Amino acid sequence: MEVDREDGRSQNQLRPLACSRNILHRAHGSASWSQGDTKVLAAVYGPKAGTKKNENPEKACIEVIWKPKTGQIGKPEKEYEMILERTLESICILTVNPNTTTSIIVQVVNDDGALLPSAINAACMALVDAGIPMKHLAVAICCCLAKSGYVILDPTKLEEQKMKAFAYLVFPNSVRSVLPEGSLRVEGEPIENGIITSVTHGIMSVADYFYCLERGRAASVKLSDFLRRNLQQQSTDSSKAG
């Protein structure tokens, strides 16, 4: 069924993506990610000595600071910080630098829908720019469910507000490897089918949720390709000076 979206996209079409790395000079790693009009800037400092109180000193620790565009930091910002922290903890290899803290600072430049997925993508790119060891990348996407049952990807802010429910989904990126296929599977399924994080708002039925997952997974392949191209291009540029 054909759906009319305000900016002329089809159901499964993402907004134009733009990403640049190494934009800040003091930060160890930085990246700016924009999906359409939503723009997020992420910076990474790390690893720094010591961990926070009550954290396991045998592992590295990740700290996330979320800076909204304007206004005080409130509960929604704290929630975003926690979700980002847990997502990034699961993709970083925490045993490499024990008893250290890596800080990730996310600054919202403009919010036009799908803010948390953009932030996760930006944070991931900033971690790559800083050279923090990771198992794989995290690719985040937002899927919305409308009242009539169709699913659209990457909504703008207006679309998000009109929808019945939406879900932020984070998948590992698609793998391209020289190893034989069988060794990359976890319990018989390829790695990229796994979900790292899923946050839902609003009511949706189980069938709808699985439909969203399927759409999200397909879109994450495209996003992984974009990430891969972007990283390969920039890795041939000159290296960072301390």
Next chain:
Amino acid sequence: MEGRLANSWRLTVNDKNFIKTALLSEIRIDGRKPFEYRKISIKFGREDGSSEVQLGQTRVMGMVTAQLVQPYRDRPKEGILSIFTEFSPMADPSFEPGRPGELAVELGRIIDRGLRESRAVDTESLCILASKFVWAIRIDLHILDNGGNLVDAANIAALAALLTFRRPECSLGGEDGQEVIVHPPEIREPLPLTVHHLPIAISFGFFSNESILVIDPTHNEEAVMGGRMTTTVNANGDICAIQKSGGEGVPQRVIMQCLQLATSKAASITKQIKDAVEVVNTERALRKVKRHPTSTGVDVREKQN
């Protein structure tokens, strides 16, 4: 993350001596002459009132928003202007998140003095209904990258954001004329703020040997310098504010020299800001001509069908 001495950045003694010795021969470590400013680039975001300024390696983002509030009791016919500075931990590993430190407060106060007390922004035009409703303009300055001389960069960001900000038009209505109706931007064009002049902050650094003076110090020079002074002047030659808090004593003639230098620099920076704002305004006007009432005009690329 409090008091992490291991993470604080320090210049070595060799670096410090090198900077000082080079200044004796009027050479700065980034190749500039003592009275040369770094390259300023002013960019604007999608929304009205958002700007991003890059001064060499320093990067500051400014955001202006407005809200209808009740005015202060002793000033019932004036709008409210408030400046919030955020020293984001992104800019420097020594900036802590949470409450603003001394530097952040001082920076906010310098910019505030330049804008408010010189009456650069006209607050009386922000009054809608005396003693009941006025516009409160809030300027948020986010420091993204600390490459030195944050005050100047933040000031330019604040001015650029103020010049491109548009507030919604509102009219009085209701039975007794006491209700304020705010018109959404699609119905009536939002209005710009009245800015009479542009106060530009120019910072100087003083070094101990033979009262050497530099303009626009970088991060490394700031760690070495003995004192700093920020003068806020406008293109008409008026001095809006001078801030010299402690540090080395400097002779009077040096202060006069600084003021003269500042006035000449202010003229060129004012022109640069006005040119950049002009470009954005023409772009915005062109965008409005193409806009259809049913679409939001977000994705210009996808309109080529």
